[in-house]
Amino acid sequence: MLSRILSVCVFLGVFSAGSSLSCRWMDHKFRQFSKDSFDLLDTMANNSTNITEDAEARHTVALPHELYSQASKAAAEDKVIFTVQILDETMTLFSKNHSAASWEEKTVDNFLGVVSRQADGLRSCIRSHGHKKHNKKLHMSFKRLTHVLQQKGHGAEVWELIRKEIKSRLMRVDQLISSLLN
Incomplete structure (x- = not known):
């Protein structure tokens, strides 16, 4: 009888560990x-x-929908890895020259701090810490944002366009991660 109970406990432990990503921080x-x-x-x-509104620039900065579609169908850990990459790329982008934007420096610093803590927290949920997957298409979409910034001279209008796009991207990954939460 004791061996049956032990077998059931081991089975449940293995099954629950493999079925979803469990992370207190998340x-x-x-x-x-x-x-x-x-x-x-x-x-x-x-x-x-x-x-x-610059329609051409707006189209250029939009993240291809197929990237989110692929991420939404991915395994739980891959969803987290995708989200961490978006957060990391966002921090890199907002670390660029935004002096022409009418934002208060303290607000930008607070935003970068929150995004950094969010990325670090999610990174702690990834089991394969040594294996960092890097989505090249996602990286290239952020490179396009940087290119648009440079083309438009890092002006206030283009930064506002970038801010809107980043909010859209963060809302999409919020939905992605929320699908994993208890």
């Missing part, structure tokens, strides 16, 4: 950090000047 902290990043992006919008 379950307890992700939503708060995500909300904080959206609040800070909204604060940045409130400090922005009115802009005219």
Whole structure:
């Protein structure tokens, strides 16, 4: 009888460990950090000047939908890895010259701090720490953002376009990670 109970416990332990990604940080902290990043992006919008919409630039900066589609069908850990890459790329992007944007420096610093803590927290949920997958198409989409920034001279209008696009991307990965939460 004791061996049956032990067998059932071992089976349940192995099954539950392999069936989904279990991470306390994600379950307890992700939503708060995500909300904080959206609040800070909204604060940045409130400090922005009115802009005219550049349809060509908007199309250029939009992330291809197939990347999210692929990520949404991926294994739980791959969803987290995809999200961490977006957060890392966002930090790199917002570390560029944004002096022409009408955002307060403190708000940008707070945003970068929240995104950094969010990436670190999610990174702690990845079991294969040594194996870092890097999505080249995702990286190239952020390179396009950098290219548009350079083309438009890092001006306030293009930074507002970038801010909107980053918010859109972060909302998509928020949905991606929320699908994994308990």
